[in-house]
Amino acid sequence: MNDAAPGPAEAPAITDDTLLTTEPLLAMRGARNGRTTVWHTREGWEIEVGPATADLLAAFAVPRTLATFPDGGATDRSRLRTLVTALGERGLVRRHDPDGVPTPAGRGGMFGAPVLTLAEALRGEACDVVFAGMPYDLGASHRPGSRFGPAQLRRTGGAVFRCRDTVDGPPGAVDPVTGNRVLAGVRLADIGDVTASVHRSAGPTWSVLENVVGRLAGHGRLPVVLGGDHSVTLPVVRGLTGVHGELGVLHIDAHGDYARPRRDDAELHCHHGNVMDWVVGDPRVVRLAQFGLRQLEDPPARPDEALRRWPGTSALRTPLADILAELPEGLPYHLTVDVDALDPSVLSATGTPLPGGFTHAQLVGLLTDLCSARRIVGIDVVEFLPQEGETDGLIISDLLLRALDAATAPRGGAA
Ligand SMILES: [Mn+2]
Secondary structure (H helix, E strand, O other), X not given: OOOOOOOHHHOOOOOOOOOEEEOOOEEEEEOHHHOEEEEEXXXXXXXXXXXXXXXXXXXXXXXXXXXXXXXXOOOOHHXXXXXXXXXXXXXXXXXXXXXXXXXXXOOOOHHHOOEOOHHHHHOOOOOOEEEEEEOOOOOOOOOOOHHHHHHHHHHHXXXXXXXXXXXXXXXXXXXXXXXXEOOOOOOEEEEEEOOOOOOOOOOOOHHHHHHHHHHHHHOOOEEEEEEOOHHHXXXXXXXXXXXXXXXXXXXXXXXXXXXXXXXXXXXXXOOOOOHHHHHHHOOOEEEEEEEOOOOOOOOOOOOOOOEEEEOOOHHHXXXXXXXXXXXXXXXXXXXXXXXXXXXXXXOOOOOOOOOOOEOHHHHHHHHHHHHHHOOEEEEEEEOOOOOOOOHHHHXXXXXXXXXXXXXXXXXXXXO
């Protein structure tokens, strides 16, 4: 199979009781002729495998031993051991380390935040804001590549803002324009990428993200998910409604992502072009406020009661009080930012760019207004397809920083 790879002689042999797992940073999707494309979400390489190998990789996405392989004993154990050993030599399956989590290329987290395990991030008073990457591409319709978004944001974010200490360190840097400290006293952490199981088709990995977001929210953390295509917002919202109950969603996007008809299986049918249809279909989402839409579309068949829209740049010409009047106070809100809300002259590193969008300063202003006026319990930034150079990552990192700063600033008049 691969004569040059280190053989099993260098590693302890796999026994029936060795806990094994599929390399957590792998993603899979169907290719031609019944074969499956497997790619490494950090290293970027791709291979094609046959159905038997794909089944093995999917089976070990949940850590298990040869003795608990889910085939009802149909596979001869020693043959299974040979197959799995070969997959191990190719870096596709490895021994499971229950404490090990994928980390963002070992360079530290978003904005230089320390990289913690989920368990560490949930413990005590470790942090207030927790970044999680979702390098997910399977909900894209035209141009994939958003799976490289989280890594690029982590690479570039530190040039915009670098947190110095999580607990007792100096407060954040001063913004020379406002004179205010940015993220003063806010403790950041990054738990790396959510890729705890192999992506078979759109969907199954979402339950992992939903669970992670729910646990963070349940511990009073502000989860910030770095996408990924826009379909990842559905599990994020589900994780938040599971904790907070009723939720508002502030949706910044060139597109409504609101295609009809609604289907009955999100894991099969939810993609980045209809995700908001699924989001607003959750009865706990009582407000969906959309800003920036400019894609031509058919008139909605039946407007949802929860839906409010400020298309194009109309929000900039609407008094803030009029917008806030449509956003119930006291409701917790999730902010989802599709970076194609920006005008392509500002940012074109996205799957479906469309002219007529916000400038950077305009969108910063809108995000700051919204995040200052309402309680933000979750944020995601999606549809960033890194291209050459670092400018796009800097632009998005800065947007995220401004929104996050407004969302975490002490409320005026609050006790
Ligand atoms: Mn979108």
